[in-house]
Structures are given as C-alpha cells and as structure tokens.
Amino acid sequence: MGLAVLFGIFGLGLFCGMPVAFALGLAAVGGFLYEGLPLFIGFQRILSGVSVFSLLAIPFFIFAGELMMQGGIANRLVRLASSAVGSVRGGLGVVNVLSSMLFGGISGSAVADTSALGSILIPVMKDKGYDPDYAVNVTVTSSVAGIVIPPSHNMILYAVAAGGMSVSKLFIAGIVPGILMCLCLALVAYWVAVRRGYPAETFPGFKALGVATIVALPGLMTAVIIVGGVLSGVMTVTESGAFGAIWAILVTTLVYRELTWPAFKLAVITSVRTTALVMLLVATASAFSYLLALYRVPDLLGNFVAGISDNPLIILLMINLILLVLGMIMDMAALILICTPIFLPVAVGLGMDPVQFGVILMMNLGLGLCTPPVGACLFVGCVVGKIRIEQAVKSILPFYLAILVALMLVTYVPAFSMFLPSLME
Amino acid sequence: MSPMRAAHHSSGKTDVEHELEHTARGPVYRVLAALAQTCLVIAGVQLVTLISIFGWLVWGRYVLNDTPTWVEQLALLLVVWITFLGAAAGVWNKSHLSIDFIREMMPDPLRIPMRWIAVIAVCVFGGFLAWQGWTLAEKTWPRNIPMLGIAEGWRAVPMAICGALTVVFSLYHVGELARGEYKLTGEL
Amino acid sequence: AEWRGWAIHPEDYPNTVAMQSFADQVAEVTEGRITPTVYANGILGSQPDAIEQVRSGALAWANFNMGPMGEIVPATNVLSLPFIFRDVEQMHHAMDGDVGQQFSDALSEAGIVALSWFDSGSRSFYNTKKPIHTPADVEGLKFRVMNNDLYVQMVDQLGGNATPMAYGEVYQSLQTGVIDGAENNYPSYESSNHYEVAKYYSITNHLILPECLCVAESVWEGVSDEDKAAIKEAAMDAAQLQRQLWAEREAKSLEVVEAAGSMVNEVEDPAAFQAAMEPIYANFISAHPDLESLIKDIQATE
Numbered sequence A: 001m002g003l004a005v006l007f008g009i010f011g012l013g014l015f016c017g018m019p020v021a022f023a024l025g026l027a028a029v030g031g032f033l034y035e036g037l038p039l040f041i042g043f044q045r046i047l048s049g050v051s052v053f054s055l056l057a058i059p060f061f062i063f064a065g066e067l068m069m070q071g072g073i074a075n076r077l078v079r080l081a082s083s084a085v086g087s088v089r090g091g092l093g094v095v096n097v098l099s100s101m102l103f104g105g106i107s108g109s110a111v112a113d114t115s116a117l118g119s120i121l122i123p124v125m126k127d128k129g130y131d132p133d134y135a136v137n138v139t140v141t142s143s144v145a146g147i148v149i150p151p152s153h154n155m156i157l158y159a160v161a162a163g164g165m166s167v168s169k170l171f172i173a174g175i176v177p178g179i180l181m182c183l184c185l186a187l188v189a190y191w192v193a194v195r196r197g198y199p200a201e202t203f204p205g206f207k208a209l210g211v212a213t214i215v216a217l218p219g220l221m222t223a224v225i226i227v228g229g230v231l232s233g234v235m236t237v238t239e240s241g242a243f244g245a246i247w248a249i250l251v252t253t254l255v256y257r258e259l260t261w262p263a264f265k266l267a268v269i270t271s272v273r274t275t276a277l278v279m280l281l282v283a284t285a286s287a288f289s290y291l292l293a294l295y296r297v298p299d300l301l302g303n304f305v306a307g308i309s310d311n312p313l314i315i316l317l318m319i320n321l322i323l324l325v326l327g328m329i330m331d332m333a334a335l336i337l338i339c340t341p342i343f344l345p346v347a348v349g350l351g352m353d354p355v356q357f358g359v360i361l362m363m364n365l366g367l368g369l370c371t372p373p374v375g376a377c378l379f380v381g382c383v384v385g386k387i388r389i390e391q392a393v394k395s396i397l398p399f400y401l402a403i404l405v406a407l408m409l410v411t412y413v414p415a416f417s418m419f420l421p422s423l424m425e
Numbered sequence B: 001m002s003p004m005r006a007a008h009h010s011s012g013k014t015d016v017e018h019e020l021e022h023t024a025r026g027p028v029y030r031v032l033a034a035l036a037q038t039c040l041v042i043a044g045v046q047l048v049t050l051i052s053i054f055g056w057l058v059w060g061r062y063v064l065n066d067t068p069t070w071v072e073q074l075a076l077l078l079v080v081w082i083t084f085l086g087a088a089a090g091v092w093n094k095s096h097l098s099i100d101f102i103r104e105m106m107p108d109p110l111r112i113p114m115r116w117i118a119v120i121a122v123c124v125f126g127g128f129l130a131w132q133g134w135t136l137a138e139k140t141w142p143r144n145i146p147m148l149g150i151a152e153g154w155r156a157v158p159m160a161i162c163g164a165l166t167v168v169f170s171l172y173h174v175g176e177l178a179r180g181e182y183k184l185t186g187e188l
Numbered sequence C: 001a002e003w004r005g006w007a008i009h010p011e012d013y014p015n016t017v018a019m020q021s022f023a024d025q026v027a028e029v030t031e032g033r034i035t036p037t038v039y040a041n042g043i044l045g046s047q048p049d050a051i052e053q054v055r056s057g058a059l060a061w062a063n064f065n066m067g068p069m070g071e072i073v074p075a076t077n078v079l080s081l082p083f084i085f086r087d088v089e090q091m092h093h094a095m096d097g098d099v100g101q102q103f104s105d106a107l108s109e110a111g112i113v114a115l116s117w118f119d120s121g122s123r124s125f126y127n128t129k130k131p132i133h134t135p136a137d138v139e140g141l142k143f144r145v146m147n148n149d150l151y152v153q154m155v156d157q158l159g160g161n162a163t164p165m166a167y168g169e170v171y172q173s174l175q176t177g178v179i180d181g182a183e184n185n186y187p188s189y190e191s192s193n194h195y196e197v198a199k200y201y202s203i204t205n206h207l208i209l210p211e212c213l214c215v216a217e218s219v220w221e222g223v224s225d226e227d228k229a230a231i232k233e234a235a236m237d238a239a240q241l242q243r244q245l246w247a248e249r250e251a252k253s254l255e256v257v258e259a260a261g262s263m264v265n266e267v268e269d270p271a272a273f274q275a276a277m278e279p280i281y282a283n284f285i286s287a288h289p290d291l292e293s294l295i296k297d298i299q300a301t302e
C-alpha cells in the first residue's frame, strides 16, 4: 500500500508533465506521510544525497566540456576528424561518429556532445548534400558513445549508486565498448551514405592533416591531463575533473584565445544549470530510494526477475529489455539511481562483474537518450537540425541496430568491458 | 536541458524585442526574472570557487605537502548551494527535465487540468522544501561541519531558499495559466 | 511492534550478525511484542543521518560508532582522543563500568539509550613506504584520516601530513601515490583491500573506538519494565557475541594480510607516540574543562 502511494504520486506527477525531480520528491513526501515517518528525514536524505564526494566530479566534467565548447576546442576536434576520414564516401557521417568519440570522450555528456557537434556538423552536412534526417540520426546516436567513453559523469553516478566502486576501473572498462559502439555506428553511417549516394570530400593531404592535428593538440591534451594526472599520483579522479576545467580555461584563453569574457560567463551559467538539473534529480531520488529500501523493493524485484528464468542469458536479456523500455520514458540520471540497486544484485548473482554491468547499464540507457518519446539527445538533435522528431525517427532504425549489436556483444562477451580493467590488477 | 535552451535562444528575437517583452510583462515578471538570474550568478561564482579550491588542494598536498583540510568539506557545502540555487532558477526557466508530450497530446479538457496539477504540485513540493529546509537548518544549527567549524545548518539554508523561490516562481506560473498565457518553455 | 534497526556493515560482519542475534532474542523473549529488524549496508543513510533518525524515533535502534558521534554528543569526543585507552581490554573494562555509564548518561540527553558496548578493535597506521617504529618515521608522510579535527591534530603532532579524504578514494590514492598511508583496524585494512597497495602495517593502537548498541529514547519509553530488563539482557548477550566474533575476525584478517605479504610490526616505544599527544589533550581540556574528570576516570581504569 505504501508502495502504491509512492508510485501513484510519482506516476501521476510524471503523467501530468511535472519535472521528474519534483515528482520523485513529492512522491517521497507522500510516502513519508503515509508511513508516519518524520518528514525531515526525507529532506535530510535530499541533502545528504547531494553531499557526496564522488559526485563533485559531475560539475567539474560538465564545466570542462562547456568550456571546450565555448572556447573553440570542440570545433578543432571536428576539423581533425574531418581531415582524417573526410575522403571516405559518406565521410562526414563517419567524421561525425569519430568526433563524438573524441569530444564525447572528453566532455562526458551525450547532450553536450549532441548540441556542440550537432551545431557545428549538421549545417555542414546539409550544405554538402546530406539529408537532414541522416545528419541528425548520426549526430544523436553517436553522441551516446560519450557516456561510455571516459570520463562520464553518468558512470560516476552509477559508482555511487552501486555503493562506491572504483570509478577509474569503470572508466577504463568503458573504452573498448565505446570504440566498439562507434565502429558499429560508423559502418552503418557508411552503409546508409553509400545507399543514398552521398558525396565524399577530397583528402586534404597529409600536411593539412598534420596541421589539424597540431592545432587540436592542446585540446586533446585535456584528456592527457586527466588521465596522466591520475596515473602519476598527483591527483584523484575527482580532482582531475577540476584540473580538466582549469586546463580548458588555460588553453582556450592563452592558446586559442577564443574564450572571451561573455563566452566564459555563458559556460559558467550553462554548467550551473546542467549541474543543478542532474544534482536535484540525485537529491530527490535519494529520498525516494530511502522508501524503496525501507520496503525492501530491490530484494523483491530482484527475486521477481530471477524467478522468471534461471538461464543467465535470458535474465540478462530481460534486464536489457526492461532498461531499454524504461530508458525510453525516463531520464538517464534518475534511472541510474533507481535501477542500480534493483538490478545490480541480480546481475552479480549471475556472476557478472559490477563493472561490466555498469557499462551495460550505460549503453542501455544511452540508447534511451535517442529514442522517443523521451530522449534528451534526440530532442536536442532535432532542435539543432531543425527537423521534426517523427522525421528523424523514420530513418533512425539502422542506427539503433548498430548500438544494439554493440550492446549484445558487451552483454554476452565480458572481455569487451573487462579485459582492460583486468590489466590494472 | 540547457543546450536545448541555448538552441531556442539563438533562433529568437533581437535585444530590443526582448526588452519590450519584459516591459510588457510588468514589474512582477522583471523582479522574479532578476531573482532567478541572481541565483545563477551566485551559483556561478560558487562553481568557480569550487574549481579554484580544488586547485589549491592539489597544490597544497602535492607541492607544499601540507593538505588544506577544509577543502573537501567546503566543496561538499558549495555543491549543495550550487544545486539548489541552480534548481530554483530552473523552476523559473522551466528547464527541469519533464515528460510533457503525453499531456500535450491530450484534448483540451484533459490537458488544461493536467497543466494546473503539474504547476501546483511543483509549488507544493517547493513549500515542503522551504518548510523542511528551515526545520533542518534549525535542527542542525548547534552542530558544526567537521573541519570547517561552521554550523551544519548552512547546508540546509539553500534548500529553504530554493523552496521559497520555487513557491514564488510557480505561483507566477499559476497566474500565467489563469491568464491563458502559459508557455511550455521559459526564457533565458 | 516492528523495530527498524540501522547497521552500516554488510550482513556477515560481526556487528551485523550480533544485531541479528539481538533481534531474534528480543522477538523471542518478548513473545513477538517487539520484533526488531536489521537494515544492513547503511541503506537507510550515513551514520550522522541515522543518528538523527534514531533521535526522532523514525529508527528504533542502531549500532553506532562513537567517532562520528562527537559532533552531536560532545562528551563522546573524549573517546576520539588518540591513545585514550591503553588497549582493547581496558576499553572493555571502562565501558562496562562507571565510565560507560557516564557516556550512557550523555547519550541519553541526546535521546539515545545505550544498552551495551560493541568493539571496533584498535586502529593503527599503514602505509606504502616503510614500517613505522618511532614518531620520526611518520615525518613527511601523507596520511588519510577521518573528518575529525582530533585525528588531523594527531597526524600533525607526529609530523605527518593529515589528509581528509572520502573512504572510497583511498584505495586508488594509495595505489597512485596521492597519499602514503591511512589508518584503520585489521578487518577494514583487509576488507577494503588496502593491504594490496599499502603493505606496512605498524601497530600504534592510537584509536580504540567503542560502539554502542542503542535504542531510541522515544521508543524505549513505551516498553514495559519487564521487557526492558529482557531487552537489556539481550543487548549484553549481543555485545558478548560481537566481541567474540570481532576477535575471531581480527585474527582471520591478520592471517589474510600476512599471507598476502603485509609486514606487520610493533612500534618500538608506544610512550613516545603518547607523549607527542600532550598538546592535543591540553587543548581539548581547555576547550572542555567539564570533561577533564571523565578523561581522568578512563585513565584510572585498570
């Protein structure tokens, strides 16, 4: 009955278009009142939900990504990718994927990736004769790679929700699956481009490629700073996020000289907004999950899923399906916080490593970011590409399939995610 | 989502048109918009502070071998402030993530009450945030945040502020609904 | 009535096992009038949050470490003074007697009824560089400490660099060299896998923090005198069980870490470490003159 109150308020709130974070909070309030528990405990949970050390990396990485966008790092990365593979037929599609791999790897945010690369690449693609729906499809689906390729603030959320696992291990585990995903997407992008008869760019020559590389180098160094700073023992993963931001400020003001005062202010304010949206979700979700824990929901659901079949392959497929469906209707951060305590124990019970499960969760929910009805990346992509959602979705299926293939490979072949982290030991 | 916002904005109007619209909306609108903007600016300063003190932390530990012991706790406090001030501005700008396509597909007799419910529910939760934020601040005031030596209650203060602003902002949205001027997206 | 209980450790941990045995015994002796349940792994919140929940009666009972209790019940900070107890045995004597009663009284002013005292062993330093024999060996090393000014002062007094850090970041920080060491008891040194990356464990026994098995005062008031006596007895039994399981766990952990190549050493002159703490005691007493007699009582305990 208490659960009915909790999910009833939450569902009704969502249905009426209430912000997800507020619906979670109000549902928790209802639950506390129904249980006769002191209300302040729910709000205490909201506060402690945000006061978590590892979550500090979220504003850091968001800010770093925003600075790279405003300060001209992002478009140099695009130029580099374009000189490298632009000469392939449908090359701009492949460039788009490759840029996501580079930029998403650094920014850690799929939505930032979509809006940054989308606003640079989609107009260029349309200009060169690519259909708008194709341009949007490629941009949106490849941006999901940024969630899996480190750094990724969603992975940090997962590490917290999983009860504190090694973030660096998770990050490293995401590298191969992220590249795998980009590979699948690049193949599809190439295939569709050939079928539609899109043009190729001319190869600018090795000299131009070299120049593009050198110009992009200080930007690429951000990744080196982050990884190198951690491996050399100068700083922790969390601290490296702050240094990524500091480095981005230095590069964009001193080297590129593109980060003007208004651009800097815009980067700060945008980062504050994005941070607040994500963190408020974390906050109210922790009041919500207090009640889930009190009602022992994770145990119940875990037993339910495990009761459907005792075949690990089928259970994993079930979990993938549930996550995919949830990912279509809900936002990623909230889902990570709600689903991790429910499904992680089931996966671990099947002998899966929590790190591998984390990667699977990211890929699943990432796909949800580009599916209607609720897909932040899809929305942003359509806004940037100036097309309607139906128009984009009409031709997006092959791209979903590419991600699904990568997802299945990572689900059933642990080596894709676990080989690199196993080298750490 | 902020990037969506940015995209909206770029397709928008000239500054003069913005200015005219603000004037047309009257003094209440301008005061509230200024409040939301103030929240963002304060939170922005806090974000820059957050980055800077982490620079100091690494410098102190790695170079001076004398770790500033207050950084971690101050950072946790700052991030709470950034979250709640930013969240309050998010209410004003209607930028919190929500699923409104179901509602917007509905026929008028359903859609209009659903909009009312959504806006009022946000207002109600804002009221709880303000009340409980205040209660928590009072309750934890006698206790200090370790390593900082300031009252634990400072952590709950931004929640109370966010709650109060949420109430005020969503009351304005109620007014918009009543006048039939409600828009799905706010302005920057 | 259901009594919801808070535990920070996993289900198989000595404390949690003892709590479950307390729960079973209470349900039995009260013939089901009171049925305590255990929510393990800290799923209902961090310790400071759980303390507030017990004080408000939302949680009926819990097992709290006295370290983080200091911000809420200042008297318990005495237990965080480095080297306040000579050894674990003395801590048991003190807490089971008059000293324990003084802490119970202080806790009950905050709405927490302490029924019995658990053990969390004694904490010592471990690091990645070298065995620590004298205070001079600590000089210049970065040690992670918990967020309490007394622990920071302790490392500072020994000439080290006290570095507060989230527990989850410690393993990697030891591995990459962000910090040189940390401090904890054997079971945590083992279960956190820190022994894999920091192999010098030097027995300083600088912190011996008791834990309480406690009930919310608002809940306790509603219990009949007869049940109170039976519950109290169950709590004492649980404490006996916990201490025994804890000792076994410590022995097992020590075995594991030594088998994995950890170098465990006794310090040469414990008195030298204690002597370095004098300024901390002086500061503490001048800030809390009312607690001086409590400190004297502990030191006077056999």
Ligand code: NA
Binding pocket: A104, A105, A106, A107, A108, A109, A145, A146, A147, A148, A149, A150, A151, A152
């Ligand atoms: Na990334």
Ligand code: NA
Binding pocket: A327, A328, A329, A330, A367, A368, A369, A370, A371, A372, A373, A374, A375, A376
């Ligand atoms: Na989605």
